[in-house]
Structure formats: structure tokens, C-alpha cells
Amino acid sequence: MARPAIDLEVREQGRVWLLPPYSYSVRHIADKLDVGNGTVNKWRQELKEEGLLPTNDDGGVVNYGAEQIFSFVIETATMSEHELSAYCREKGLFVEQVKKWRAASIQAHQTHSEGKHKQDSQRRADKKRIKALERELARKDKALAETAALLVLREKFNALWEPSEED
Numbered sequence: 001m002a003r004p005a006i007d008l009e010v011r012e013q014g015r016v017w018l019l020p021p022y023s024y025s026v027r028h029i030a031d032k033l034d035v036g037n038g039t040v041n042k043w044r045q046e047l048k049e050e051g052l053l054p055t056n057d058d059g060g061v062v063n064y065g066a067e068q069i070f071s072f073v074i075e076t077a078t079m080s081e082h083e084l085s086a087y088c089r090e091k092g093l094f095v096e097q098v099k100k101w102r103a104a105s106i107q108a109h110q111t112h113s114e115g116k117h118k119q120d121s122q123r124r125a126d127k128k129r130i131k132a133l134e135r136e137l138a139r140k141d142k143a144l145a146e147t148a149a150l151l152v153l154r155e156k157f158n159a160l161w162e163p164s165e166e167d
Contacts, residue, residue, distance in 0.1 A: 006035055015043050019052060020092020072098055073105050 010033050017024045017032075018040070024032075026040045033040075047053035064072070072091070076084050076098055088095050 006039065010035065011043065014040055015047060018044050018047055021089035023092055069101050070105070073102050076102070 014029050014033050014035065016022065017029050026037050026044065029035075029040045030037045044053060072093065076087055079087060081095075084098065085095055087093075088098060
């Protein structure tokens with residue numbers, strides 16, 4: 001049994017919800033408008049073909065270039081949480097995404113001396129620990145070799161002084 005034709009208003013509402021700043025999921029739109037997922041997917045494909053929706057191969061996540069990401073971070077650096085939310089809705093971004101980019105940018109621009117100092121001190125501590133373990137291992141090897149030599153000598157000594165069965 002075929003489903004009834006979808007009203008033009010419902011179709012346009014679904015297409016609007018697929019575009020930024022909404023960018024709702026297919027399932028969400030299908031549930032709200034009481035249409036099939038396939039229909040909403042068809043609308044999404046039409047929008048991609050019209051060039052209104054970015055095309056990508058990873059299921060809805062747009063891969064921005066480094067320059068775009070950097071410009072987003074610069075533009076949002078001084079914004080409050082409310083302004084950032086409005087900006088993200090306007091650009092079709094997620095607030096968490098911009099915050100992650102900002103943190104990555106800050107980490108990338110930190111002076112290397114801060115991180116290098118921690119690495120150097122850790123490296124020195126590791127070298128000191130390795131040297132101590134090597135000394136302990138060498139000491140134990142010598143003690144083991146000495147013990148083995150003493151056991152061999154004791155066996156030889158006992159063999160010399162024990163009365164032989166031949167006598």
C-alpha cells in the first residue's frame with residue numbers, strides 16, 4: 001500500500017531542518033514530521049545535489065580546513081557562552097567542536113620549554129632508575145656466579161675427601 005503524498009509545507013520544513021543552523025538528524029526529522037527515513041534521506045540527497053548541503057563521506061561531519069578552523073577559533077575567542085552558541089547555530093557548528101579546536105590550538109601554541117622541562121626531568125629520573133637497576137642486576141649476577149662457584153668447589157672438595165667405594 002503506497003503512502004499518501006507529502007504536503008509541500010512538510011517537505012520544505014524537513015529540508016529547512018536538514019540545513020544549518022538546525023542540522024537535525026534524519027530520524028529526528030522523520031519522527032517530528034511523521035514521514036519515512038527514506039524520504040528524509042531523499043531530501044538530504046536533493047539538498048546535496050543543489051549544493052545547499054555540504055557533501056562528505058563520513059556521515060554528516062564536515063571536514064573543515066586548517067585555515068577555516070583557525071578562523072573559527074579566532075572569531076570565537078572573546079565570545080561569551082551565549083554569543084558562542086548563537087555563532088555556532090549561524091555557522092552550523094557545534095559548541096563542543098569549537099571548544100575542542102580552541103583547546104587544540106592553545107596546546108599547539110604552548111611554549112615547548114614547559115613541556116620539554118617536564119620531559120627532561122622525567123628522562124633524567126628514568127636514566128637514574130635504569131642505572132640503579134643495572135647496578136643491582138650486576139651485583140646479583142656476581143653473587144649468583146660466586147655462589148655457583150662455591151657449590152662446585154664444595155662438591156669437588158667433598159668428592160676428594162669422601163672414601164671411595166673402591167678402597
